[in-house]
Amino acid sequence: MKFSKATNYALHTMLMLVDASPIKPVGVQQLAESQGVSPTYLSKILTRLVKAGMIESVTGANGGYRLSRKKDDITFLDIIHAIEGTSSLFECDFLHGEECLIQTVMKEAEEKMEWHLKTTKLADLAQNKTTV
Numbered sequence: 001m002k003f004s005k006a007t008n009y010a011l012h013t014m015l016m017l018v019d020a021s022p023i024k025p026v027g028v029q030q031l032a033e034s035q036g037v038s039p040t041y042l043s044k045i046l047t048r049l050v051k052a053g054m055i056e057s058v059t060g061a062n063g064g065y066r067l068s069r070k071k072d073d074i075t076f077l078d079i080i081h082a083i084e085g086t087s088s089l090f091e092c093d094f095l096h097g098e099e100c101l102i103q104t105v106m107k108e109a110e111e112k113m114e115w116h117l118k119t120t121k122l123a124d125l126a127q128n129k130t131t132v
Contacts, residue, residue, distance in 0.1 A: 007083045009037055010045050014079055017055060018071045018126045025064030052082035077117035
């Protein structure tokens with residue numbers, strides 16, 4: 001199982017925004033340079049985070065992005081769902097009844113992973129971080 005690079009950039013960007021001033025937005029250029037990614041690519045990721053209601057875009061000369069939700073309310077799972085969507089990681093392709101034993105095991109594993117990601121908040125991570 002592997003998350004996309006977009007998810008990696010989204011998680012790192014959100015961690016930077018958690019650390020940033022809630023008043024002064026952070027420009028896309030600064031966010032992109034800190035991760036070594038193109039501003040165009042990061043803008044597409046930021047658009048998804050805006051649509052998910054986690055950040056807001058501020059226009060103008062001093063514009064950029066800032067959190068639109070309280071940092072204590074943003075979880076890893078929120079960010080992953082904004083980028084990857086909410087579909088299951090595993091779907092059984094065989095037509096052998098209502099409950100596939102393999103599907104059941106995979107679903108349980110995914111639920112445990114989602115619980116961990118849902119209970120891990122960016123604000124908690126930001127308090128303990130040494131580097132982004």
